[in-house]
Amino acid sequence: MKCARYQICEDRVLKICFVSHSAGRGRGAEKSLLDLVESLSRMGIECCVVLPYKGPLFEELRYRGIEVVRTPFTWWMGYSRSELGEFTKPRIIRTLLFGSSIMQRTVRTILHLLTVPLMALVIRMRHCDVIYTNTMTVCVGALSARLLRRPHVWHIREFGREDFGLIFDLGERVALRLMDLLSSIIIANSQAVASKFRPFFGSKKVKVVYSSVTAKRKNVMNAFPVPKGTDVRCVTVGSISKSKGQEDAVLATAELRRLGLQPILWIVGGTVDQDYERHLHLMVRDLGLQKFVRFVGEMDDAFEAMLRVDVVLVCSRSEALGRVTIEGMLAGKPIVGTRSGGTLELIREGFNGLLYNPGDYRELADKICYLHDNPGEAQRMGENGREWAQPRFSQTAFATKVLCLLREVLHSKKDV
Numbered sequence: 001m002k003c004a005r006y007q008i009c010e011d012r013v014l015k016i017c018f019v020s021h022s023a024g025r026g027r028g029a030e031k032s033l034l035d036l037v038e039s040l041s042r043m044g045i046e047c048c049v050v051l052p053y054k055g056p057l058f059e060e061l062r063y064r065g066i067e068v069v070r071t072p073f074t075w076w077m078g079y080s081r082s083e084l085g086e087f088t089k090p091r092i093i094r095t096l097l098f099g100s101s102i103m104q105r106t107v108r109t110i111l112h113l114l115t116v117p118l119m120a121l122v123i124r125m126r127h128c129d130v131i132y133t134n135t136m137t138v139c140v141g142a143l144s145a146r147l148l149r150r151p152h153v154w155h156i157r158e159f160g161r162e163d164f165g166l167i168f169d170l171g172e173r174v175a176l177r178l179m180d181l182l183s184s185i186i187i188a189n190s191q192a193v194a195s196k197f198r199p200f201f202g203s204k205k206v207k208v209v210y211s212s213v214t215a216k217r218k219n220v221m222n223a224f225p226v227p228k229g230t231d232v233r234c235v236t237v238g239s240i241s242k243s244k245g246q247e248d249a250v251l252a253t254a255e256l257r258r259l260g261l262q263p264i265l266w267i268v269g270g271t272v273d274q275d276y277e278r279h280l281h282l283m284v285r286d287l288g289l290q291k292f293v294r295f296v297g298e299m300d301d302a303f304e305a306m307l308r309v310d311v312v313l314v315c316s317r318s319e320a321l322g323r324v325t326i327e328g329m330l331a332g333k334p335i336v337g338t339r340s341g342g343t344l345e346l347i348r349e350g351f352n353g354l355l356y357n358p359g360d361y362r363e364l365a366d367k368i369c370y371l372h373d374n375p376g377e378a379q380r381m382g383e384n385g386r387e388w389a390q391p392r393f394s395q396t397a398f399a400t401k402v403l404c405l406l407r408e409v410l411h412s413k414k415d416v
Helices: 028-042 057-062 094-100 102-125 140-148 173-182 192-201 248-257 275-286 304-309 323-331 361-373 374-390 396-416
Strands: 006-011 014-019 047-052 067-072 077-079 130-134 150-156 166-168 185-188 206-208 230-235 263-268 291-298 311-314 333-338 355-356
Touching: 006 355, 014 028, 014 102, 014 140, 028 047, 028 057, 028 077, 028 130, 028 140, 028 323, 028 396, 047 057, 047 102, 057 067, 102 140, 130 140, 130 396, 140 150, 140 263, 150 396, 166 173, 185 192, 185 396, 192 206, 192 304, 230 248, 230 275, 230 304, 248 263, 248 275, 248 361, 275 291, 304 323, 311 323, 311 361, 323 374, 333 361, 333 396, 355 361
Parallel strands: 014 047, 014 130, 047 067, 130 150, 150 185, 185 206, 230 263, 230 311, 263 291, 311 333, 333 355
Antiparallel strands: 077 166
């Protein structure tokens, strides 16, 4: 199906306005958006990206020659108290932006509505044909699209409450009803996410498109020294929070020590939940694992860490897709992941990795031991993972599928 260089009319190509919830670059949603916009631009599609503030993504888009605009707006979701922890306490503004009290939700809703006319003006001045909202955490793009009578596409990349502890300011029932009314089509980044939202939007409206995942080697090897005598090297990548389940990896490391192995575990990721991070550090100290567990911190690209290990661990309780899982496969490493969420769509037991039940650190340790004791099997799984992942998660495949869906939206709009 040829969708590249699609023209909205005879003298003008299609122009898409992307609305991103963040201007960062550390998370999968922003990385995937950057890949999509870059690929569509190469296909001849005009792209404009609207960000709520200036950040790394803003500079990266400008560097790549893609039109980018800063227009302040807020989320229409907040973190639950249990997930928020100390994340926002030091700064009042951040508390208002991400908290979940009645006052915080009210303030965000008012701010959200006030920014709609400005967003609509930005879109209208740039003659955009389609508005594309990246993640379900913001609604300003959808409301602006309705004001301008333009088609709107919503790309859902998260479960919400299950993976990030996010709660809709208007309540789930009202918010999902609005998402249905304000969208021509809804893209889910995995079958697991689609299964959750299909009852609210209908099977015809929800389409599954796997995001692209690109990985390039960077020279940061000194950040991952390997102690002498190490038997097995593992890494877990993701923001430090309960939903990412790093505790499983720490306890499995202790179990490996009990079984007589000399493991090393690198925990890569920035802090989201400070209470949970303290809990992990205390656990490492109490278990005597200071020489075996290293907290590396946040990295823009953790691919180098994956190249340096024997096994990539995915301990997330509810991963919407699992960019880390795919990156680990592209690195040619076997993955041990949880039997939950989108991870089940990526790992085929015994083919490109192994699975364990979330929270069962002994089972996790057993799977790591199996890969250590059977290096031939570990290598085979790693090679299978790379061959399976490369064609399925390429930038071209991702952009082509999205563009085809946008063409369907525009054609159906003309027929109305």
